[in-house]
Amino acid sequence: MNALQLRWNDLAEVKRELAARDWFPGTSGNLSIKVDDESFLVTASGKDKRKETDEDFLLVDLQGQAIEGFAGKPSAETLLHVEVYGKTAAGCSLHVHTVDNNVISELYAEEGAVTFSGQEIIKAFGIWEENASITVPIIPNHAHIPALAKEFGRYVTQDAGSVLIRNHGITVWGKDAFEAKKFLEAYEFLFSWHIKLQMLKGR
Numbered sequence: 393m394n395a396l397q398l399r400w401n402d403l404a405e406v407k408r409e410l411a412a413r414d415w416f417p418g419t420s421g422n423l424s425i426k427v428d429d430e431s432f433l434v435t436a437s438g439k440d441k442r443k444e445t446d447e448d449f450l451l452v453d454l455q456g457q458a459i460e461g462f463a464g465k466p467s468a469e470t471l472l473h474v475e476v477y478g479k480t481a482a483g484c485s486l487h488v489h490t491v492d493n494n495v496i497s498e499l500y501a502e503e504g505a506v507t508f509s510g511q512e513i514i515k516a517f518g519i520w521e522e523n524a525s526i527t528v529p530i531i532p533n534h535a536h537i538p539a540l541a542k543e544f545g546r547y548v549t550q551d552a553g554s555v556l557i558r559n560h561g562i563t564v565w566g567k568d569a570f571e572a573k574k575f576l577e578a579y580e581f582l583f584s585w586h587i588k589l590q591m592l593k594g595r
Contacts, residue, residue, distance in 0.1 A: 396433075396451065399425045402569040403433055403449060403484075407441055409573065410488060415580075416441035420489040421561065422467035425569055426477055430454060434473055436464035454478060471541035472563055480551045482565040484572040489561035492583035497530050497556040505529045506556070508582045516578035517552075528579065533560040554579060 403425040415421065421441060424434040433449040434456075435441065441448075450462040454477055456470040467473075469487060476485045500506040508514065509525035517526055529547045534540040544563070547555045554564045554575065562579060566572035 396427055399427045399433055400449060404444065406484075406486065406569050406573050407435070407448065408444065410486070410576075411442045415488040415490055417489065422469050422473070422487045423485070424467075424470075424473040424476075425484045426482070427451065431459060432473065432477055434470050435467050437467050438465070468537060469540075471537055472544050475541055475545040475548045476563075476565045479545065479548045480553075480565065481567070482551050482572075483568045485563060485565040486572050486576050487561055487563040488576065490580060490583070492580060492587055493556060493562045494559050495587055496583045497558045497560070497562075501530050501532075501558045503530070506586075508586065511582060511585065513578050513581050516574055526582075528554050528556050528562070530556040530558055533558045 403423055407423055410416065419438055419440055422435045424432050426432045431451050431453055434452055436447055436450055439448060447464050450464055450466050451459045452466050452470060453459060454474065456466060456474045458466055472487065473485045476482050496506055505527050507525055507527040510523050514524045514526050519526060531543045534543060544555055547553065552566045552571065552575065554562060556562050564572055564576045564579060566575050
């Protein structure tokens with residue numbers, strides 16, 4: 393099995409798991425995985441990600457342009473993935489819209505970031521210190537995708553990371569599909585935990 397098919401299978405498995413969590417409402421979200429130093433697979437635009445077809449992903453170059461032989465149109469937000477692969481050694485990038493990540497992004501938009509601390513699941517990020525913390529930057533939801541990508545790219549500085557887009561969703565990246573999905577699940581746990589805690593406190 394060649395590299396393209398292997399990475400296709402990896403991304404399809406991630407899509408299947410995230411779809412089972414209902415993290416793709418209204419065809420939202422986009423996923424990508426690096427195939428080699430010149431290309432990556434990205435979800436096709438406007439697809440129902442609960443379905444599985446032979447046209448779920450397109451192969452694009454590192455500028456986000458579709459490579460001949462693949463049907464459909466790349467995700468409208470492919471430029472965000474271009475930023476990840478152009479600036480880091482990451483191998484997978486995941487973007488989902490959930491109620492929890494949208495609520496968190498709205499609650500803390502004015503601060504420009506949200507920080508979580510003292511939660512055991514922070515170890516999923518490889519942070520093992522006592523009372524560890526992790527911070528996620530929050531950026532405005534520019535309708536103009538190149539402007540959004542430029543703002544997003546300011547925070548793409550390491551091989552693993554995350555950015556919340558206000559009332560839009562979170563983009564998470566890591567060295568491979570397993571790591572990116574692990575980080576995404578951990579962030580979504582933190583978002584849900586924080587919202588429930590604040591509600592129980594009456595805030």
